[in-house]
Amino acid sequence: MIASELLAQAAFLDGREPQSFPFFGVERRGAPVTAFARIDDRPIQLRTSIEHPDVVVVLDPGLLHTTPVTDGLKEGGLLLVNSRLPPEEVVAPASVRRATVDATRIAVAHGLGTASTPIVNTAVLGALAKAAGVVTLDAVQRAIDQFVPGHRPENRLASSDGYESVRLAGPMEHGAPVLAHRLTPLITVPEGPLATRPSSDLHTAAWRTLTPVVHLEKCTRCNFCWKFCPDDAIGFDSNGFPVIRLDYCKGCGICAAECPPRTIEMVAEA
Amino acid sequence: MAKLTIPAQELMYSGHAACPGCAAALAMRLVLKGLGPRTVVSIPACCWTVIATPYPTNALGVSVFDNPIESTGASLSGLRAAADALGYKDFHVVGFAGDGGTADIGLQALSGMLERRTNAIYVMYDNEGYMNTGVQRSGATPQGAWTTTTPVEGTSRGKPEAKKDIMGLVLAHRPTYAATLNPAFPEDFVRKVEKARDLTGSRFLHVFTPCPPGWKYSSEESIKLGRLATDSGIFPLFEAENGKVRITRKGGALKPVDEYIHAQGRFRHFTPEDIQAFQAEVRLAWERLLRLEKESL
């Protein structure tokens, strides 16, 4: 949300007519959120969410595995992802131009946030200035000076690094299918009674920044992890060893903290 | 596999909308393990309304009744009357409400339900604030704690008033059963739920549920904080059957409150004197409880 607001502020400083607003979904810590920005040379009257964007920016690369982020993206549109991967390896439909920037590394290098929760906004905005050309790097940096509450020099440097290091790839001959199936169902209003489906029809994997990995050789099968999981995201295999149900785990770390022999390790996802 | 120490049945589904590490989510999971499927849960406006119904789904494998924030107690009387009229046997009528919806806004409805001796179980999950609306202070917020409405800036140094004695308010009605529960002690937790389940009359469960975003700590510490709260005497575990109080966990000497206080951002501004004052209150309350255990009948 902050990134979208800063983008709009930067566009304004460039003398354009921007608009920025969040999509209100589940506002819980870690839950993925969506924000929109429109930029034009004339005042914008439209007040609706954007269904067919020219550019999609993904701050959390984990979302690529769980959410159809390119749904609605225009033919020849741009997908910019915070990722270590080269853009050619980003999974997206053929017609999409891809760009990647390792904003997490940049943010950590400049001391923005922590390794598990890096603040990648400004590095990504620098990358966006180069890859999409909708705002200038200069305007992004002036917006940082005016609206970012702390770490301004570091944020300015992060935006320059993003600008310098973003990598681009054009449309490719063969696009990979985005996702084999939709994990987050489209919201359609049912005709009968509401809320008759279990919440387990929805997946919460995208809420996670750290993932529990069980080192079974130390496991004593004490069940503590299972007992304390607030998301009922732990089951057992036929030998009684714990299995994390990764579609649902939110990565809270309780299982790792409560495991007496310290069998579970929380690791950052690639 | 080692023997399970709490029931295997799961009536809370994954995919719900609680924050990572939410102890209130774990509390619901444990309550339903103890009660089983023949249950209706009445939920007022609180975090759990949002947790239970990520549209268009339901996180509970039992019936859910959504009610206005001030009326959980009244809704339980109505639901029980309906269940009786329909001839339902072995059917649990349960309220699941936050501390704001119970100890402040819904206090008269709770008192009415207890006075009518409604045959139902009222569960109050205590995250010590109005969390669903973004961390405002409630009557259950501890003294000195930061919230958005009791800030730490200028002349304000957190919540000036003490936490309400909610169990005291409830026990004054002499319900069939009342107990304090802590998901950090799952076996004791489920035992109390099962005990409440098998009794008839008004039953009240006060559940301690640490809240990572509201109390400002890292999500993996929810259980550790719960354990510290009980072991330091801040949230003692006890039960009262028809008014007779019994402490269910006495771990020898109480731990000092320091570790509990230091682990949370909402107490970050506490000076050594603040901690001493907090400690003194905790010790007094614990001594009152010990006396109550000896003298209650």
Ligand SMILES: Cc1ncc(C[n+]2csc(CCOP(=O)(O)OP(=O)(O)O)c2C)c(N)n1
């Ligand atoms: C009469 C009324 N006033 C205010 C609200 C707004 N509201 C919705 S949830 C909530 C917080 C309830 O706090 P609590 O009962 O402590 O539960 P928690 O959110 O902490 O789980 C409030 C104030 C409401 N729904 N109804």
Ligand code: SF4
């Ligand atoms: S980190 Fe562990 S306890 Fe937390 S949701 Fe995932 S499996 Fe459950």
Ligand code: SF4
């Ligand atoms: S705000 Fe607190 S009580 Fe509410 S869902 Fe989040 S962790 Fe749970």
